[in-house]
Amino acid sequence: MTGVTVVGGGLAGMTAAWTIRGLGLPVRLLEAGPELGGMAGSRVIDGRVEDHGVHIFPAWYRNTLRLVAELGIAGNLRETKNFHQLLPGEFPAFRTAVTPAADRLLFYYGVIDLLSQEYGARDESLHDFLRSRRYLTEAAIADIEHLFVASSAAESDAVSAAGFRGSIAAFARHPGRVRMPRGDLQQWFIGPFRQRLEADGVEVRTGRELIEVSVHGDRLQALTVRDDDGTAVTEDVTGHVVLAVPHGRLSALGGDLTGALRPPYGVDELTSRPLGALHLYLRRRLPGLPDEHIRLVGSPHAITLIDVGRAWGRHRTSVLNCVVGRVARLVELSEAEAVKLLVDELMTFLPELTWDDIEHVCYQPHFTAPFFAPGPGSGRYRPQSTTALANLHIAGDFCAAPPGVAGMESAVRSGLTAAESVRRALRPELPPVRIDRIGDISPSAARGLRMALAPFAAAVRSLAGRTRRRR
Ligand SMILES: Cc1cc2nc3c(=O)[nH]c(=O)nc-3n(C[C@H](O)[C@H](O)[C@H](O)COP(=O)(O)OP(=O)(O)OC[C@H]3O[C@@H](n4cnc5c(N)ncnc54)[C@H](O)[C@@H]3O)c2cc1C
Known part of the structure; x- marks a missing residue:
């Protein structure tokens, strides 16, 4: 039976491996590091289990939360109620909101304004969107901009407004509470996920780094993999391959490979930043x-x-x-x-x-493992899972996705789209892999609301201006 090799044991690769195994195909998962999980995992450093970083699971992560439920570990996440805000000099008093009420109302009006935009292929930066809204106050803009750097390492001029719009629409569709693991990511998320993979027959090999690929005609022909002790082995590809490595590693594999992506070489244009x-x-x-x-x-x-x-x-x-x-x-x-x-x-x-x-x-600091947050206009460069090579599929949080899908949801979604690409090639008789939409808000409905609220927003803006002058 034709088998599938998944390279890269982050969340994207793990999801691809899990889902492809569910199609009844033999699967082998190769990971360069000592543990699975990538950025959503943990490592032992100085004898302690350290997460790559704190991870939260918003309620609109539909595919991620469904995966967690399928793995039987939904109880390993707990709901959080608040995201506390602390200003210098105010400890131990925490706020739930930072900006004064008038600025906040204008921010909400700005959100409705953003939801009324139809970006399509045309995108702009969050910075440009915010600065072009004359009704927004400096306080409201500074607050939104700071929030973004804190969560994605990207300043607002490097954040896609269409992406922000997408996540707000998804949040509006699924407004439940944010969840977080009850303990470290290894014990409460990635460890149980790996156990399920192995119990289902996925062959997991860590300490296996893909260092070279060769392409012949319309097929990926060979993989060269280096193991822990430095031995490199080249093997012919007999089945299918899912590459679920970061976009920088994909680019480093050379033009024969990146030229086969859709769009060709687009991945070379993507940028990530350390978080x-x-x-x-x-x-x-x-x-x-x-x-x-x-x-x-x-x-x-x-x-x-x-x-x-x-x-x-x-x-x-x-x-x-x-x-x-x-x-x-x-x-x-x-x-x-x-x-x-x-x-x-x-x-x-x-x-x-x-x-x-x-x-x-x-x-x-993760300088060598930067985090991908979609920038303005990056949508046109993000690769599809299906490539021009008949036996090569791509996964990773940088893959093509509807605006707003980012982080773990993007990684999981890409694992599912790669599995769907494999299904179409090897198991066309099976039903398509389920991929849930994060939901959207119709721009025309938002436009109607924006127009209805315009006089109110103008009144609040002049009130905010007057209060500030008095101060
Ligand atoms: C500090 C921090 C906090 C975050 N917080 C959140 C959060 O709260 N919510 C959220 O949704 N997202 C968060 N993220 C982002 C999220 O972790 C990532 O988007 C997601 O885990 C990416 O998964 P991935 O599988 O696409 O990539 P990765 O996790 O990068 O996985 C790629 C894997 O491929 C392996 N690999 C690389 N090269 C090779 C090779 N040549 N051969 C074999 N294997 C290779 C790597 O070792 C790695 O395991 C955070 C990220 C950081 C850095």
């Missing part, structure tokens, strides 16, 4: 912190954090897992210098925190 993680193990439980996410509003390095010591309920002391949106600014610094800068920044928000509190630090 860092800083984990601080404290000697005591820091008083006054919630057990949910906190955004440090206006933090120069766009830090968000969660005290997983509290949230996971397994530590008596605080463990602050921070995500650092502007970690790229630290690339020239030594690890000690970067950690000092970030901890000093944290201390301006958390005055209770002192250097004596810190027992252990794990700093992962």
Whole structure:
């Protein structure tokens, strides 16, 4: 029977392997690292299991949450209620909203305005959208822009407005609570996923890095894979291959391969940015912190954090897992210098925190494992799962997807589309692989609402202006 080799054991590759195995085909999964999971996984560093970074699962991640349910691990995620906002000098008072009510109303009006846009192939940056809306106040714009850097490492001029529109529409369609794992990603997500893969007969091999491919005619002909001890083996491809490696690794495999993608060479145009993680193990439980996410509003390095010591309920002391949106600014610094800068920044928000509190630090800037957040106009370069080579399929969070699909949802969706591409080639008699839509809001309905609310927005704008002049 024709088998399938999936290369890259991140969430995209794992989902592809799981779904293709479900089609009744033999599957082998090759991963370069010592563990599966990629960015959505964990590694042992200095004897501790460290997540690549804190991960959240919004309710509109339809395919990701369905996968979690299929794996029988829905109970491994817990719902969160709030995303707390902390301003410098305000600890221990947290806010649920930052901007004054008038700015917030204008922001909501801006959201309706964004939903009324029909972008299609024409896209613009979030920065351009926000700056062209004269009714938006500086406070509202700064708040939205900061939120984006914190979650995607991308400044607003590198964020697609169509993508933002898509995720807001999906959120409006599925407004449930955000979920997060009850503990580290390895134990509560990736570990059980790997067990299910192996129990279903997927052959998982870690420490196997694809270093070269060769193409002949319309087929992928051979793969060269290097194992842990440095031995490289070239094998002929007899079945089908799903490449689920980051877009930079795909580009490095050469023009014969990237020229076969649809669109050809588009993947060479994609860009990613590092999104860092800083984990601080404290000697005591820091008083006054919630057990949910906190955004440090206006933090120069766009830090968000969660005290997983509290949230996971397994530590008596605080463990602050921070995500650092502007970690790229630290690339020239030594690890000690970067950690000092970030901890000093944290201390301006958390005055209770002192250097004596810190027992252990794990700093992962991820400069060599950047994160893909769709930029304006990037849609035309994102590859389809089906390629011009009859036996090659592509997966990864950078693959073509409807606007708004990003992060883990994009990775899982791409694994499903790659499996569907394999099904069409090898199992056409089976029903199509199920891929759920994240949902959308009709631009014309949003336009109607925007027009109806225009006089109200104008009144709020003039009120906001007057209040500010008085201050
Ligand atoms: C700090 C941080 C926080 C995040 N938080 C969230 C969040 O809250 N919510 C969310 O939805 N998303 C989040 N993300 C993004 C999310 O983790 C990724 O979008 C998703 O996991 C990408 O999955 P992937 O399989 O496409 O790619 P990857 O995870 O990059 O997987 C690719 C795999 O391929 C392997 N590989 C690479 N080259 C080779 C090779 N030559 N041969 C064999 N194997 C190879 C790699 O080792 C890796 O395991 C976050 C990312 C970061 C960095």
